[in-house]
Amino acid sequence: NAGVTQTPKFRILKIGQSMTLQCTQDMNHNYMYWYRQDPGMGLKLIYYSVGAGITDKGEVPNGYNVSRSTTEDFPLRLELAAPSQTSVYFCASSYTHRSPNYGYTFGSGTRLTVV
C-alpha cells in the first residue's frame, strides 16, 4: 500500500522550461489536491479535483495546469517556469471532503528550484 507517490523528489529547472510533477495514489480516493509550501508561509492550494474529469483552481493557480483523467493520477504541469515557482510541492488525497479519522494523505513532496 504505497499511499500517495510523488515524482521526482528534486528537480532544478531553468527559467522558461516546462515540466510535469507526477502524483499517483492507490487508495481509490476521490479528492486530490496540489499545494505549494514556501518557507514561513504554510501551504497554499494550487488546484484540486473532486473526481476523474473534474478540476478547479485553488488560491494560487497562475502558471500551473492540471488534469485528472483517472482516479489514481493527478499531474501538475508547470509551463514557462519562473523563479517565483521555486518551492516544495505536495500532493494530497482524501476519500471524502472531510476525513475526521484519517485526515488527508500527503505525498513526500517535490523540491523544485528554478534558476
Place this chain on the structure above:
Amino acid sequence: SQELEQSPQSLIVQEGKNLTINCTSSKTLYGLYWYKQKYGEGLIFLMMLQKGGEEKSHEKITAKLDEKKQQSSLHITASQPSHAGIYLCGADMRTNAGGTSYGKLTFGQGTILTVHP
C-alpha cells in the same frame, strides 16, 4: 495577514517540558486539522476537530477547539526529541455552515518545535 495565525512561530524546549501551540482565526472553523511535518518529508495527520469544545488526544498530544470554533490549541505533555518538527494547522474555512469547501484547507504558517535532550 494570514487567515489562520499560528503562534509561536518557533519554540525551543527542554525534554520533559510541556508546551502549547495555538491556531487562531477571525472566521468560524468548520473543521480543524493538525499535522506534523519532519524536514524534507510530507505531512503526517495528527487529529481533526469539528465541534465547539471538542478535545482529542493521541499519546501525549492533546488538541482542543474552543466553543466559538475560532481557535485551536495543541498541547504536548512531557515533550521528547521525537516530538521535534513543524506543526501545522489546516482549516475548512467555508463562508457558511451549509456550503462545502470540497475539502480545501487553509493552512497556518507552521510552528517549528525543537526539543533539546
